[in-house]
Amino acid sequence: MSKAKRLLDILLFASAKKKFTAQEIADEFHISVRTVHRYILDLSDMGLPIYAEQGRNGGYTVLSSKMLPPILFTEEEAVSIFFAFQSLRYYRDLPFDAEIGSVAQKLYRSLQVEAKGKVDKVRSYIAFWNPTRTIDTPLLKDTLEAAIENKNIHMHYESKGGTTTKHIRPIGVYAHDGLWYLPAFDYTKQKVLLYRVDRILSIISTEENNDEYMNVEQWFGSYEIKHPVRLYVQLTQEGVRQCKSVPSLEGAVIIHEDGTGTIDSPIDKGEIAFSMPLFLRLGAHARVIEPQELIDSMCKHAEEILKIYGRAN
């Protein structure tokens, strides 16, 4: 077996095991201890952060996290990674911030001048715009971690009525329009609710779960309706355009040949309050026919507005 292959095997073995002695490697790969020392010198020269402890109970320790075998990328592939990173640029808080920085550095350094120019151009001529929030989301990383590790959360949360304590089972975390959201099952209210990660004031504790639960992708796909009511709306072209931008309605918009549209879809009763502002904004661009409750709510709101500004009838 070639030296390169052997070095690679040892690199993988070492970075997986973290702490080991030269003898262990020698036994594992059937080579002499002297050779192991030489190999480790080579790996160290190649940049693997490894250090040795002398004496009894000593041995080698790999500092960094696990390494992948070296990977060959084409220039275009490198550019595509920078392109993807570009899409994260307008987020204020990001997990993997440090890692993304170091990947970018490693790649950029290996590029030839010409390709560096291309990356610079991608960086300055392509953007993924988000509202640049000044809202801090300090608990994003912790929340993500809990979601990924399938852990329940006890947390302090800033609700409409002030600070409350919640006990939830996260489904996942998603970003939209520069904000991070946390769909989760609320044990108190016994249903899935949507939280905003920036409104989480503190995570009190987490607890493991042994069974599998829904993930965000499934959640996006399986919107559960407990108290169905029929939402029936006629839309102008502009109405169609705007409803298409609303996650919960997007799939329900039926577009006619002339560009106008209709929504005729069961929604949960709880969603009425949520969709009211949208139809309020749309005004004549959306004519709600059902449910009556939505119409009443809109009219009440409109009357309130007129009253405040002294135009009440």
Next chain:
Amino acid sequence: MSKAKRLLDILLFASAKKKFTAQEIADEFHISVRTVHRYILDLSDMGLPIYAEQGRNGGYTVLSSKMLPPILFTEEEAVSIFFAFQSLRYYRDLPFDAEIGSVAQKLYRSLQVEAKGKVDKVRSYIAFWNPTRTIDTPLLKDTLEAAIENKNIHMHYESKGGTTTKHIRPIGVYAHDGLWYLPAFDYTKQKVLLYRVDRILSIISTEENNDEYMNVEQWFGSYEIKHPVRLYVQLTQEGVRQCKSVPSLEGAVIIHEDGTGTIDSPIDKGEIAFSMPLFLRLGAHARVIEPQELIDSMCKHAEEILKIYGRAN
């Protein structure tokens, strides 16, 4: 010099030069032609797509694009790349689609089982939501290319009034809410306008530019208030909470000791229409005092609502 280093040098030389003879490499690196043949066999075994043409004027040709030297990533760094890719998932049309796929494959294959699990989790528990557009953007790649290469564009464009021909100088391309936009200087109208890439019907021709122009980042930064009007609003606690969630107002909200708040800030006249729906939604939680135009617009809207639903006074 070690064989590995030499092979790497040749890999870089070869993938930069694309076409060459064994003699050229031999001269360049002061090695024998026989060794070059052996090296090329090695590179070919390593997966470099290279082929030879026999006979006079023959030589080697590297098929793929330029290669980067092998890069060592940590597992966490690999995960961060998948995280970034995740943010592109809800876009329908993407440049670098193929490259992103092959990067993902290369990385995923090199991961150990445990890390594969982590990537799978990032993929299923984290999302960057966009309205999943059903609109096709076939010319995205071409438009991007022209923007990156600082080229002017003559194009057929689908405007409100039908198909028109435009002559523009692109500033860049950006994505927002699942759609791609092209801010560009319009030579006919002599000002910067915003185009939608999905409405570009065809690119007729492009022309080089030798001077530098604005890029998207600069353009985002150069937002100026042309017609300032005073926005003066009193907010309840709930009003404060909601205004804090709106990017454009966020910084302008002054919070009082009792939790209520005030907005008193100059905004552009054009923004009135934009902020109307917000204050409409807030109802009694926001009392707009200035500008009158905003109040009128809100009342008009409210009256429209009542009229549509048959509650007009």
Next chain:
DNA sequence: TTTATCATGACATTAGTTGTCATGTTTTAT
């Protein structure tokens, strides 16, 4: 037909790698 290429094999020479042994040093358990 000649020339410029790649392709491959044989073989001596050179360079690099490995194992063995020796000698040190450092740390910890006994």
Next chain:
DNA sequence: ATAAAACATGACAACTAATGTCATGATAAA
């Protein structure tokens, strides 16, 4: 204090791999 378990390093012979030289063949274009 001593022994044991670890790393560190050097010397050198034995082994293995890489290289250059030469030879032969194939292919395609001038």
